[in-house]
Each structure stands twice: as C-alpha cells, then as structure tokens.
Amino acid sequence: MDNETTAAGAEQFRPVFRSYVAVGDSFTEGMCDELLPDGHYRGWADRVAAALAAERPGEEFRYANLAVRGKLIGQIHREQIADAAAMGGELVTLAGGLNDVLRPGCDIEQVERLLGAAAETLLAGGAGEGTVVMFTSTDPTRRLAGSARLLPAILRMKGYVEGLAKQHPRLRVVDLFSAPCFDDRRLWDEDRLHLSPEGHRRVAAAVLEALGRPAGFDWRAPLPPAAPRGRAERIRADLHWLRLHLGPWLGRRLTGRSSGDGRPPKRAELLPYES
Structure with a gap:
C-alpha cells in the first residue's frame, strides 16, 4: 500500500466522530510516552482522542x-472486544498480535483468525456503522539485531490486515511497516520495544491522516541526523538494555507472567473526554 494510495483514500473518508474506543496491548495503552497527572502514560490513542475532541468544540466527545x-x-479478543463492540464507538482502533509474534512457536494462523474475528466483531458493533483502524507493524529488522526470525510472521500479518481492509470499506490501515522513520532509535524508548514520545506523536498523526485529517506535519519524515555513537557507548547501551529490559522480559516469559497481569485498563468506560 503506497503513500499516495493511502492519502487519496483518506481524502475521501472524513467522518466526524463523537466517540472513540481503543483496544490492544502496550502499543495502544501508550507505554513510554509522557506520564499524565494520574500516573498513566499518554500515548498515541490519547493524542488522537484529543485531536478528534477538538473538532467538536462545545460538544461532547467520549473516549475509552x-x-x-x-x-x-x-486475551485481547477474550477480554476487550465484546466490551468495545457493546460500547458502539463510532471509531475503534485495533492493534494486537505482535506480543504473540515475539514468542517462539507463535501460531500465526491462530493469530490471524483471532485478529480477523476481532475486526469482524468491532465492525458489526453498535449500529454496524463505525470505522475500525488497524495497523501494520514496523519492520524490526532495520533496527534490532537478531530480529530477522520475526519478519515472516510480521509480513504475513501485514498482508492479512491489508486483505481485511480490501474486504471492508469501513476498515482503514495505518502502514507503519513502510515508514523508514521508525528505524530511528530516537522514536523508541530505551527498552527498544515501546515508542518514545516522538514515536507516539507520529503514530497519532498517521492515524489522523488515515481518517482523512490534514497532516499537521510529515510523520514519515526522518529526524535530523543524530550525533554518531562510539563503540564504547553502543556497548554500554547494549549492556544496560540486557540488564534492565531483556533480562526481566525473558524472566516473565519463563515463568508465564505478563507485565499486564492484574492491571485494569486506564479508561474502562466510554466517558466524556477532557484534555
């Protein structure tokens, strides 16, 4: 899906939304963006909600x-999708499956089945008139050593999501895979898995563009060149990452635990949004 095709399609697709429901994992929760006063991360979904609410000054806009x-x-399919569909949000964003792909032995066919079933349920939710936005993953091989094993599954998911969009005119796809700006380490947190504030800002702009909103900036544009890092600095960064991030992640995998165990959603109800 090239940028010109995406932009042309978006220009023909500019509904005004009164409600928005976001479902997914840490990507949508907003991990590693700036912290809000209530202790939650902001994240690209909150940024999208703020932009859509600003289109309706003096009118109610609801967000979950x-x-x-x-x-x-x-877990997303079992714990979030039915509730999201029942809310009847005029806009729903759905992102999931990458946590499965990161694990050895991932059943990619099962991931596709559940992702497709989730999309179908959300498209039929409410009055069956809402818009669903899905995503293609960024390409980890361009920035993470040892991630080549993930690429076949990521490419399969990319093709699957784009195929769903061809079947459903109310389903839009944000193509992050084809955006080389996400190769830049500055768009990622030091854990190398979650977006930085600048990464969240760009994903929010990409979602709004997919919904036909005029771009406030070119989210695909590269950042200014970074100062080169010496070998010693790179080694220190890698050791820091291994100790503080990769080690604990592997520990959770080996013990069957998750960083989200027992954690409630940050906005479990479809309530008026206040920036």
Whole structure:
C-alpha cells in the first residue's frame, strides 16, 4: 500500500466522530510516552482522542481505552472486544498480535483468525456503522539485531490486515511497516520495544491522516541526523538494555507472567473526554 494510495483514500473518508474506543496491548495503552497527572502514560490513542475532541468544540466527545500492556491477541479478543463492540464507538482502533509474534512457536494462523474475528466483531458493533483502524507493524529488522526470525510472521500479518481492509470499506490501515522513520532509535524508548514520545506523536498523526485529517506535519519524515555513537557507548547501551529490559522480559516469559497481569485498563468506560 503506497503513500499516495493511502492519502487519496483518506481524502475521501472524513467522518466526524463523537466517540472513540481503543483496544490492544502496550502499543495502544501508550507505554513510554509522557506520564499524565494520574500516573498513566499518554500515548498515541490519547493524542488522537484529543485531536478528534477538538473538532467538536462545545460538544461532547467520549473516549475509552481498554488496552493493557503485555496482552496476547487471544486475551485481547477474550477480554476487550465484546466490551468495545457493546460500547458502539463510532471509531475503534485495533492493534494486537505482535506480543504473540515475539514468542517462539507463535501460531500465526491462530493469530490471524483471532485478529480477523476481532475486526469482524468491532465492525458489526453498535449500529454496524463505525470505522475500525488497524495497523501494520514496523519492520524490526532495520533496527534490532537478531530480529530477522520475526519478519515472516510480521509480513504475513501485514498482508492479512491489508486483505481485511480490501474486504471492508469501513476498515482503514495505518502502514507503519513502510515508514523508514521508525528505524530511528530516537522514536523508541530505551527498552527498544515501546515508542518514545516522538514515536507516539507520529503514530497519532498517521492515524489522523488515515481518517482523512490534514497532516499537521510529515510523520514519515526522518529526524535530523543524530550525533554518531562510539563503540564504547553502543556497548554500554547494549549492556544496560540486557540488564534492565531483556533480562526481566525473558524472566516473565519463563515463568508465564505478563507485565499486564492484574492491571485494569486506564479508561474502562466510554466517558466524556477532557484534555
């Protein structure tokens, strides 16, 4: 899906939304964006909600975010989708499956089945007139050593999501895979898995563009060149990452735990949004 095709399609697709429901995992929860006064991360979904609410000054705009970090697609399907569909949001964003892909032995066919079933349920939710936005993953091989094993599954998911969009005119796809700006480490937190504030800002702009909103900036544009890092600095960063991030992640995998265990969604109800 090239940028010109995406932009042309978006220009023909500019509904005004009165409600928005976000479902997914840490990507949608907003991990590693700036912290809000209530202790939650802001995240790209909150940024999208703020932009859509600003289109309706003096009118009510409602927003729910059911996403919880660490969730697999089966958990998202089981714990979030029915509730999201029942809310009848005029806009729903759905992101999931990458946590499954990160685990050895991922059943990619099952991931696709559950992702497709979730999309179908959300498209039929409410009065069956809402818009659903889905995503293609960024390409980890361009920035993470040892991630080549993930690429076949990521490409399959990309093709699957784009195929769903061809079947459903109310389903839009945000193509992050084809945006080289996400190769830049500055768009990622130091854990190398979650977006930085700048990464969240760009994903929010990409979602709004997919919904036909005029771009406030070119979210695909590269950042200014970064100062080169010496070998010693790179080694220190890698050791820091191994100790503080990769080690604990592997520990949770080995013990069957998740960073989202027992954690409630940050906005479990579809309530008026206040920036």
